[in-house]
Amino acid sequence: MSSTHQFAAIVSVGDELVLGQTLDTNARWLAQRLTDAGLVTLEHVTVPDDLDAQVQAFARLAASADVIVCSGGLGPTSDDLTRQVLARAMGDALVEDPIALAQVEAFYTARGRTISAMNRVQAMRPASGSTIPNHNGTAPGLQGLIRTPAGVAGPERRCDVFCLPGPPREMFPMFEQHVLPRFRLTAGRTVRTRVLHTFGLAESDLAQRLGTLMDRDALLKGQPMVGTTASGGVVSVRLRYEGSATPEHASSLLDDCERQVRDGAGVYLFGTGNDTLASVVLSLLRQASQNLGTVESCTGGLLSASLTDIPGSSACFGGGLITYSNALKTQLVGVPEQQLGPGGPGAVSSETARAMAVGGLRTLGTDHAIAITGIAGPDGAMPNKPVGLVWIARASTTSRSNTGNPDVDCRPFMMTGDRASVREWAAKTALAMLWQHLAGVPAMKLLRQV
Amino acid sequence: MSSTHQFAAIVSVGDELVLGQTLDTNARWLAQRLTDAGLVTLEHVTVPDDLDAQVQAFARLAASADVIVCSGGLGPTSDDLTRQVLARAMGDALVEDPIALAQVEAFYTARGRTISAMNRVQAMRPASGSTIPNHNGTAPGLQGLIRTPAGVAGPERRCDVFCLPGPPREMFPMFEQHVLPRFRLTAGRTVRTRVLHTFGLAESDLAQRLGTLMDRDALLKGQPMVGTTASGGVVSVRLRYEGSATPEHASSLLDDCERQVRDGAGVYLFGTGNDTLASVVLSLLRQASQNLGTVESCTGGLLSASLTDIPGSSACFGGGLITYSNALKTQLVGVPEQQLGPGGPGAVSSETARAMAVGGLRTLGTDHAIAITGIAGPDGAMPNKPVGLVWIARASTTSRSNTGNPDVDCRPFMMTGDRASVREWAAKTALAMLWQHLAGVPAMKLLRQV
Numbered sequence: 001m002s003s004t005h006q007f008a009a010i011v012s013v014g015d016e017l018v019l020g021q022t023l024d025t026n027a028r029w030l031a032q033r034l035t036d037a038g039l040v041t042l043e044h045v046t047v048p049d050d051l052d053a054q055v056q057a058f059a060r061l062a063a064s065a066d067v068i069v070c071s072g073g074l075g076p077t078s079d080d081l082t083r084q085v086l087a088r089a090m091g092d093a094l095v096e097d098p099i100a101l102a103q104v105e106a107f108y109t110a111r112g113r114t115i116s117a118m119n120r121v122q123a124m125r126p127a128s129g130s131t132i133p134n135h136n137g138t139a140p141g142l143q144g145l146i147r148t149p150a151g152v153a154g155p156e157r158r159c160d161v162f163c164l165p166g167p168p169r170e171m172f173p174m175f176e177q178h179v180l181p182r183f184r185l186t187a188g189r190t191v192r193t194r195v196l197h198t199f200g201l202a203e204s205d206l207a208q209r210l211g212t213l214m215d216r217d218a219l220l221k222g223q224p225m226v227g228t229t230a231s232g233g234v235v236s237v238r239l240r241y242e243g244s245a246t247p248e249h250a251s252s253l254l255d256d257c258e259r260q261v262r263d264g265a266g267v268y269l270f271g272t273g274n275d276t277l278a279s280v281v282l283s284l285l286r287q288a289s290q291n292l293g294t295v296e297s298c299t300g301g302l303l304s305a306s307l308t309d310i311p312g313s314s315a316c317f318g319g320g321l322i323t324y325s326n327a328l329k330t331q332l333v334g335v336p337e338q339q340l341g342p343g344g345p346g347a348v349s350s351e352t353a354r355a356m357a358v359g360g361l362r363t364l365g366t367d368h369a370i371a372i373t374g375i376a377g378p379d380g381a382m383p384n385k386p387v388g389l390v391w392i393a394r395a396s397t398t399s400r401s402n403t404g405n406p407d408v409d410c411r412p413f414m415m416t417g418d419r420a421s422v423r424e425w426a427a428k429t430a431l432a433m434l435w436q437h438l439a440g441v442p443a444m445k446l447l448r449q450v
Numbered sequence: 451m452s453s454t455h456q457f458a459a460i461v462s463v464g465d466e467l468v469l470g471q472t473l474d475t476n477a478r479w480l481a482q483r484l485t486d487a488g489l490v491t492l493e494h495v496t497v498p499d500d501l502d503a504q505v506q507a508f509a510r511l512a513a514s515a516d517v518i519v520c521s522g523g524l525g526p527t528s529d530d531l532t533r534q535v536l537a538r539a540m541g542d543a544l545v546e547d548p549i550a551l552a553q554v555e556a557f558y559t560a561r562g563r564t565i566s567a568m569n570r571v572q573a574m575r576p577a578s579g580s581t582i583p584n585h586n587g588t589a590p591g592l593q594g595l596i597r598t599p600a601g602v603a604g605p606e607r608r609c610d611v612f613c614l615p616g617p618p619r620e621m622f623p624m625f626e627q628h629v630l631p632r633f634r635l636t637a638g639r640t641v642r643t644r645v646l647h648t649f650g651l652a653e654s655d656l657a658q659r660l661g662t663l664m665d666r667d668a669l670l671k672g673q674p675m676v677g678t679t680a681s682g683g684v685v686s687v688r689l690r691y692e693g694s695a696t697p698e699h700a701s702s703l704l705d706d707c708e709r710q711v712r713d714g715a716g717v718y719l720f721g722t723g724n725d726t727l728a729s730v731v732l733s734l735l736r737q738a739s740q741n742l743g744t745v746e747s748c749t750g751g752l753l754s755a756s757l758t759d760i761p762g763s764s765a766c767f768g769g770g771l772i773t774y775s776n777a778l779k780t781q782l783v784g785v786p787e788q789q790l791g792p793g794g795p796g797a798v799s800s801e802t803a804r805a806m807a808v809g810g811l812r813t814l815g816t817d818h819a820i821a822i823t824g825i826a827g828p829d830g831a832m833p834n835k836p837v838g839l840v841w842i843a844r845a846s847t848t849s850r851s852n853t854g855n856p857d858v859d860c861r862p863f864m865m866t867g868d869r870a871s872v873r874e875w876a877a878k879t880a881l882a883m884l885w886q887h888l889a890g891v892p893a894m895k896l897l898r899q900v
């Protein structure tokens with residue numbers, strides 16, 4: 001191990017994780033952030049709510065890692081042991097932290113409740129440690145130093161330990177606001193990362209377009225590493241420089257690399273950094289002073305929820321109609337009854353998707369409407385209409401007065417995977433169709449379009 | 451550790467897992483199967499494609515576990531090291547297994563391909579080990595025995611190691627068909643688990659109601675262990691018996707324990723096992739042959755998405771209206787314009803929530819409608835209306851013909867946390883209000899109700 005590296009280990013705590021009752025997503029999230037921050041993750045460990053097991057894990061990992069990030073076990077109940085574990089691993093006693101106590105009390109007071117003896121426990125910290133503020137919950141985090149004495153393995157080691165609560169909405173902001181800035185990074189080492197997002201290409205197709213950019217020995221050649229990760233249809237390209245270049249030179253290396261990635265990804269590239277398809281669509285709508293409505297069948301609100309998840313979406317999102325039943329498809333957006341009845345093309349068809357989008361424009365009074373109708377499964381397949389078949393239509397007014405015929409783009413897709421996967425891809429694909437229109441790029445065929 | 455326990459450890463192998471590029475779902479799946487099979491999982495470990503790291507993990511875990519199940523690292527490429535790792539941890543050489551070689555060859559022949567030297571590697575196994583057939587891929591699994599010599603920690607230990615490929619569609623059937631039957635289970639050891647779900651109480655309040663049931667030394671006393679975990683407002687109570695009782699006696703101990711948990715949790719307990727608020731509400735609606743509609747403002751589709759996420763929801767979910775703009779609140783559900791204008795109670799008010807729910811019943815033609823209007827933040831706060839204020843109304847028809855006045859329950863809440871948290875709690879709380887009505891329990895005050 002080179003001394004210029006900083007090594008990290010990730011610990012997840014909880015019986016529910018070890019027993020498999022809950023899926024651990026924190027470890028993956030932390031691993032991504034640690035990698036972005038230039039640390040090399042050695043290992044993830046998941047241990048039960050057991051004092052000895054957790055103390056042993058801390059001691060073992062502290063002997064090889066420079067940083068341990070632990071999530072879970074900071075709640076107020078007797079099976080939450082991380083406070084005691086950290087104190088024992090540090091050889092410290094637990095003391096009450098007056099600032100943390102004031103924060104915990106304030107959290108309860110703001111909600112009209114009084115702090116119980118049990119909740120007071122959450123303000124305890126190891127004597128030589130410190131607390132990490134939690135703006136989204138009661139449990140403060142903890143920071144401490146575990147020293148491994150000099151021995152056969154080498155000189156004394158010092159490992160920074162950060163203990164955070166398990167719930168992601170508490171843990172994520174605490175890590176980014178308060179843990180990242182506390183890392184003691186190796187001097188003279190520059191780490192820079194960037195991320196670009198694409199939609200509509202398979203990960204392997206994108207890799208072929210990127211070619212030698214993705215060589216695994218890029219860092220050895222002083223170049224940024226390029227890797228891809230796929231999540232729910234979005235394939236992200238991560239650029240990471242780590243080496244001895246000055247920050248300015250590292251940025252210019254990333255600029256060059258980003259240019260090549262953009263050339264390779266072409267019109268499938270829709271955003272960077274924290275952009276999502278929904279955020280990019282909303283910001284294009286805002287720039288154009290236009291708004292959007294949705295008409296959802298098989299996605300049942302998922303598309304609208306992804307848009308309204310974004311602060312300020314009310315400026316560009318007018319509203320939505322979840323026409324789950326056929327009766328509501330007719331009543332709310334005027335899909336002709338005979339179209340849905342025997343002998344007609346049916347609820348999952350080009351005709352119905354178009355009628356939903358055009359009817360949505362009218363009912364919701366928006367500049368654009370996107371409509372989704374499909375078979376999410378596991379039941380509902382029909383002859384010639386398998387589970388995964390989804391029709392998506394975009395309709396847009398062609399004049400301010402909305403007098404002309406709307407412009408309509410209607411496409412069929414065969415989504416794969418389970419119900420959740422079909423719904424998630426359908427919602428994202430609908431956004432990608434609108435994005436192509438708003439961004440003025442060619443309406444390229446998207447992955448899974450048939 | 452009592453010698454009557456069988457202990458297991460789970461190892462996941464792969465750089466893509468350690469770096470966070472891929473989410474590990476194998477460890478959770480294996481943990482569930484191991485628990486069901488009566489083993490106690492001690493730990494999950496995720497290690498990179500690194501020979502030393504993986505050998506050290508095997509050796510360390512073999513000193514305390516009776517069984518190690520490892521997934522990943524069995525592919526044909528040079529970064530797949532699990533074969534070498536197992537051989538080294540066993541002190542064995544690698545030999546070619548003729549039966550495995552024939553299976554690998556057959557796999558390629560059936561696909562019209564010939565086996566390469568690289569693929570031949572997959573037929574190697576430790577000399578004293580055996581292979582595990584893979585019916586869905588090329589890489590056979592491996593079984594071997596790691597012996598930890600007698601020492602200060604006790605007598606010689608023998609640990610069975612099972613190495614399986616990473617892809618779930620190969621690993622899952624291999625584990626169930628070929629690994630489970632090879633376990634040498636301790637006679638007379640019984641493990642039973644249950645989980646109960648509550649909503650509307652803080653985790654610490656629930657813990658106080660459960661009192662000594664949650665003592666950490668329950669197992670030592672021959673009683674089930676009781677623990678709580680909170681996720682998005684749902685606080686789950688996990689019961690776990692492990693000991694020498696007969697399966698029948700263990701079940702009756704869990705029955706007793708469950709009865710006490712139910713007494714403590716009272717009307718806040720809404721489900722067990724895989725139940726969610728949405729699934730429980732849908733199943734109560736199905737039993738009553740009734741259906742539901744939604745009228746969402748600040749949750750913007752999230753409530754509907756959580757309902758339509760469940761297969762078969764179309765039987766009881768009619769549809770929804772996302773009345774995000776004030777204009778649509780008036781147009782679609784008849785909220786009086788003056789109510790939303792200057793001097794009126796406004797969009798976030800008891801009056802508007804009621805009007806949305808009652809209007810939703812009418813527009814959607816359902817038996818029940820739930821309406822949510824609030825300030826999800828971070829912007830949008832007004833004098834006397836802070837971020838987090840949410841009004842939720844349930845309206846239900848009181849006759850089949852829907853001629854009488856609907857029955858309405860309308861309540862204010864102060865949700866906490868960020869936008870995502872306010873929205874998630876609002877959607878779950880709305881379901882809890884409907885659940886109280888459908889289940890016929892008293893309309894108890896829910897957490898964050900003001």
